[in-house]
Amino acid sequence: MKTVNPTPENPPVLYRLDEGVAIISFNRPDKLNALTPDMLKSFFEHVDIAAQDAAVRVILITGEGRGFSAGLDLSVIGTGVSKTTALTRPTPPTKQWGDDIGPGLGRYFGQGWNALITSRKPTIAAVNGAAFGWGFILSVHCDIRFAGESALFNATFARLGVPAEKGIGWLLPRLIGIARAADLLYTARRFDGREAERLGLVNQCLPDAELMPHALAYAKQIAHNAAPRSLAAIKAQIWSAGDDCYDEAFRAADHEQDLAVQTQDFLEGIASLREKRRPKFKAA
Structure with a gap:
């Protein structure tokens, strides 16, 4: 199937609700869903919409086509755009569903890319294909991750001459341990879905054709029974x-x-x- 660039009729981020599951999909498949300022802004807006909607029980993140997200679009890097507020989360809502339930998270996650963590809704990443750089970071901000066999992960930061960005240096060691996180961050090497499963980074690696059906069925099981x-x-x-x-x-x-x-x-x-x-x- 031929892919096309996002337009108002074909937006950069897709959103649909399926039996209590909000499915948010990056929609720039011809570029492996590389992130632009408008795309990232739209993504966070949709996460906040799902977080505020009491009918949403679970949030499922994925990418259209052959990639989850190849990270920040290389055409943006070095232009100065990456230093602007265009690539940060828009001002979040002052109140969302569930803010008053459970321990307060503001003392831990008061700024930055906190939308997926502070949503009070379970978040699941279905990683299909490339999850590089900021795409990798967004997947790690989810509570649960599933990967397809063709998934490729890459913490690219050392190769680009930048630090571990957007909280990944805090999150990754808590998920897989300091030594394993250091390996992935220091070497900036690519690794596949099977290795991600062995590292404990993803809950399960599945054949590509089974990834979305499994992730959606899993999300619906939570939505229906919890x-x-x-x-x-x-x-x-x-x-x-x-x-x-x-x-x-x-x-x-x-x-x-x-x-x-x-x-x-x-x-x-x-x-x-x-x-x-x-x-x-x-x-x-």
Whole structure:
């Protein structure tokens, strides 16, 4: 199929909702979804839309064509554009769904590319093809990653003479350990989906044809069976507990438990287990 450059009729980022799953797709396939200022701005806007929509239970990120995202468009590098606010996240909403559920994340993720982490919705990356540079970073900001066998990852920064950008030097060691993160960042080497699975960077590597069906079915399983309020609390716990001591995390969990047992979601969860049926949790 012939690919074309994005236009108003063929936007740089696609968005659709499928049974509670917001699917956000980079849509510049002829350039392996290399990021432009407008594309990145649109991406973050769509993440914020999904984060604010109570009907969205899970956010799934992928790329159209043969690539997830090849990173920042090389035509932008060295032009000065990369230093402008055009390549940063637009001003996020002051209030989004779930802000008041679970531990506060503002003390850890108060600026920068925090949209995928602070959304209070589970985020999943389905990495098809190239995930280089900033594309690699965006995938790592997700909670869960699946990769196709043709996926290629590359933390390109040392080869470009820049530091580990956009928080990747903080995130990557927490995901795979210091030694493995240092290897990927120091060498700036490419590695495939199978190695990413061995490193623990992706949850599973799948045949290319199975990647999106699996990722979407997985996302829908969460959307159909997990309480949105519970997901918001658990996500906040996951991303905050690593910087808390055990006692702080324990107290936070006890506090959330006291709140949760007073909700209709808790009653519905218990009833659905007893009646051996799918739960019918509220969207808000």
